[in-house]
Amino acid sequence: GEDVEQSLFLSVREGDSSVINCTYTDSSSTYLYWYKQEPGAGLQLLTYIFSNMDMKQDQRLTVLLNKKDKHLSLRIADTQTGDSAIYFCAATDAYGGATNKLIFGTGTLLAVQP
Amino acid sequence: DAGVIQSPRHEVTEMGQEVTLRCKPISGHNSLFWYRQTMMRGLELLIYFNNNVPIDDSGMPEDRFSAKMPNASFSTLKIQPSEPRDSAVYFCASSATGVGTDTQYFGPGTRLTVL
Numbered sequence: 001g002e003d004v005e006q007s008l009f010l011s012v013r014e015g016d017s018s019v020i021n022c023t024y025t026d027s028s029s030t031y032l033y034w035y036k037q038e039p040g041a042g043l044q045l046l047t048y049i050f051s052n053m054d055m056k057q058d059q060r061l062t063v064l065l066n067k068k069d070k071h072l073s074l075r076i077a078d079t080q081t082g083d084s085a086i087y088f089c090a091a092t093d094a095y096g097g098a099t100n101k102l103i104f105g106t107g108t109l110l111a112v113q114p
Numbered sequence: 115d116a117g118v119i120q121s122p123r124h125e126v127t128e129m130g131q132e133v134t135l136r137c138k139p140i141s142g143h144n145s146l147f148w149y150r151q152t153m154m155r156g157l158e159l160l161i162y163f164n165n166n167v168p169i170d171d172s173g174m175p176e177d178r179f180s181a182k183m184p185n186a187s188f189s190t191l192k193i194q195p196s197e198p199r200d201s202a203v204y205f206c207a208s209s210a211t212g213v214g215t216d217t218q219y220f221g222p223g224t225r226l227t228v229l
Contacts, residue, residue, distance in 0.1 A: 031216065042118075042205055042220035043157075088157065092216070101147075101170065102218060104157045 002026040002093045006105035013113050018076040020108045022089030027070060029091040033102070034063065034074045037086045046074070046087075076110075084112045116140075118221035120206050126227045132194040135224045138187055139208030147218060148181055148191050149205040157205075163189065164211060196228045 003025045012018045024032070030051055035043040049056045049063045049072070056063045062075040076083055089105040119138040127133055139146050147162040161171040163183045171181070178197070183189040193200055203225050207218040 033217070035220075042222045043207075045217055045219065048217065101159065101162060106156045 002029060002091050002103040004089055004091055004103050004105040006087075006089050006108045008106065009109050009111070011111045011113060012079050014079060014081055016079055018074075018079045018083070018110055018112075020074045020076075020087050020089075020110065022072040022074075022105055024070050024072065024089075024091045024103075026091065026093070027067065029093070031092050032063075032065065032072050033090040034061075035088040035090060035104075037088065037107070039085075043088060079110075079112050081112045081114055084110055086110070118206055118208050118219055120204075120221035120224050122224060123222065124225045124227075126229065127196055128229050129197055130195045131228075132192065133196045133200075133226060133228075135191040135204050135206075135226070137189045137191070137206030137221060139189070139206070140219055141187070143208035143210050143219075144186070145209045145211040145216075145218075146183060146189050147207040147209075148189070149207065149220075150202045151205060151223070152202045160191070193226075196226075198228045201226055201228050 006022045031048050033048040034046040036046045037043050047058050047061050049065050054065050060077045064073045086107040086109050088107045090102040093101040093103050121136045145164050148160040149157055151157045160173045161181045166183045181191045203223045205220050205223045207220045209216050209218045
C-alpha cells in the first residue's frame, strides 16, 4: 500500500519562503493533498493537486509534483508567523476501493521566527 | 454549512470507564472516517464507513474499540473499558466520495484523557 514520508521540522524567518517536502510510494494515487493543523485544532485542507498536474498555485501557496520521483512539495511565499503549524501531506490510497482512503505523512512542524 | 461536528471536545475519565465519542458529518457526505492522533504514532486511521457501512476497520486497535453509524448524520466511537494508553485526540472526517476530489473535511477533534 501507499506510504507517505515527510521531514519532521522546518524553521524559517518571517518573510522568507518555506518549502515542505513529501515523498510517496504509489504512483497510482489520484490526488495529493496538503493539510494544515494549528495547535488544538483539526486538520484544515490547504490545497490539493491532481496527479496529472505538475504545478498548482493558490495565492502564497505553490504545489509542485514530480511524478517520476514521487515527490510533492509545498512552497509558502512570504511566510508569516500565522503560518506556524503542522503541515500534513496525504495521498489517495489506490487500494482504498470505492472510498477515498487517505494515507497521511507524519507531518512537518513549521516554526516561523519573527 | 456547520462543518463536521464532534462532541464532546474534551473528555476526562478514569481507567475502566466507558467512553463514547460522537460525530455529525457534513450533510450530503457519504463517507465518514475516524482517526486517532498521538505524539508517538501520529495520525492513524481507525475505521471508515461508506453509505453507513463499515468498509475497513483494520486500524481499530483492539476489541475494546467499536464504531457505529446508524444513519447518514451520526456516528459513534466507543471505548470500553478505557485505558490510559487510549489518551489521544480523536478526529472524525467526512467526504463526498465519488464527487470531485473526494476531499476529507475534519472536525475539531475530541481530546480524551484516561487517568
